Amino acid sequence: MQLEIDIINAFTDTQFGGNSAAVIITKEWLSEPLMQSIAAQNNLSETAFLRRRSDSEYQIRWFSPLTEIDFCGHATLASAFVVFRRHPHFKGLNFFAEAVGNMHISRNSDGLISMDFPSRPPQPLASIPSDLLEGLSITPTEVLRNNQAYFAVYSAEEDILRLQQDAAKLARLAPYDVVVTAQSKKYDFISRYFWPANGGAEDPVTGSIHTGLAPYWGEKLGKPSLIAHQASKRGGLQHCQLEEERVIISGNAVPYLNGIIDVAE
Known part of the structure; x- marks a missing residue:
């Protein structure tokens, strides 16, 4: 099975700054062992997997090299960057994750991508x-x-x-x-x-x-x-x-890699 993969540097406007995340978009979820193996192979802070529900609506999950993560901001930014790049006419997206709920993502005129998250004060x-x-x-x-x-x-x-x-x-x-x-x-x-x-x-x-x-x-x-x-x-x-009960977090992102990986389900 071949999967398209992007690696994006998030929260930076320089090539080798910020935090790198891999992004893989599929029609159906891969198995959890396979997603974890891909994330371990990538060895980045997170690999984001997106399940497409419509052109502008996606479910999202995040895996570190060690485990699935409940919530990851930089890989959400990287994922939004990839979707916006593939659909340049889009102005907004909707992501959903079990532990976070609905997240509205927008692309601003200044180039920043803004993510609407729940506030979680300590x-x-x-x-x-x-x-x-x-x-x-x-x-x-x-x-x-x-x-x-x-x-x-x-x-x-x-x-x-x-x-x-x-x-x-x-x-x-x-x-x-x-x-x-x-x-x-x-x-x-x-x-x-x-x-x-x-x-x-x-x-x-x-x-x-x-x-x-x-x-x-x-x-x-x-x-x-x-x-x-x-x-x-x-x-x-x-x-x-x-x-109010939300935090809007915005940042830049820079592409690093686009390619194909070969994996066996």
């Missing part, structure tokens, strides 16, 4: 896991959590840039990942994302976690519109807009 914790504190080289000033990750908040962005992780200890926090974040001088806030339990040591750019970071920093800074930078080696930029 909540304070009664106690902080020792593996979290021991797994980060700098002690945070505040720790919160949503249904995706622990939020370790710092008072200085320099702490985010020089912080080191102990991946073995952070992996014990499964099923939760860890995001570290601080207010920024150049941007509204910056972050880094560690997910050794679910995908890898450090994710280059993580769209999903900004559905928690944006409402957190929006409340702290008193701003409904924020610009966020994920300070990984590749780096990525996200535009966030708070709208």
Whole structure:
């Protein structure tokens, strides 16, 4: 069986920046073992599989090299980029995922792709896991959590840039990942994302976690519109807009590869 595959760099306007995601569109779902094997072979943060319901409506699932992921923002952006590229007359798309619900995707006149996601703000914790504190080289000033990750908040962005992780200890926090974040001088806030339990040591750019970071920093800074930078080696930029119980996350994407893979079902 031959499948068309695209690899897209998301949340960047440069060729080798942002976070790479593979995108495969099918009429029917492949088997879960096959999707997981393809994602492991690709060895990217995520491979997105889309099941076409109509030209502008798709179901979407995301797989890291290790497991299926409930929600992935950068691979959603990559998927929308692929669909818009194949259908240049489209202005909007509708994606659906079990854990997220309906997501409206639009293409803006400035070239950005905007994704309408549910807001998932983090909540304070009664106690902080020792593996979290021991797994980060700098002690945070505040720790919160949503249904995706622990939020370790710092008072200085320099702490985010020089912080080191102990991946073995952070992996014990499964099923939760860890995001570290601080207010920024150049941007509204910056972050880094560690997910050794679910995908890898450090994710280059993580769209999903900004559905928690944006409402957190929006409340702290008193701003409904924020610009966020994920300070990984590749780096990525996200535009966030708070709208009641939703977060609109926008970004650029750059194509890297289009090809055919041969797999046996």
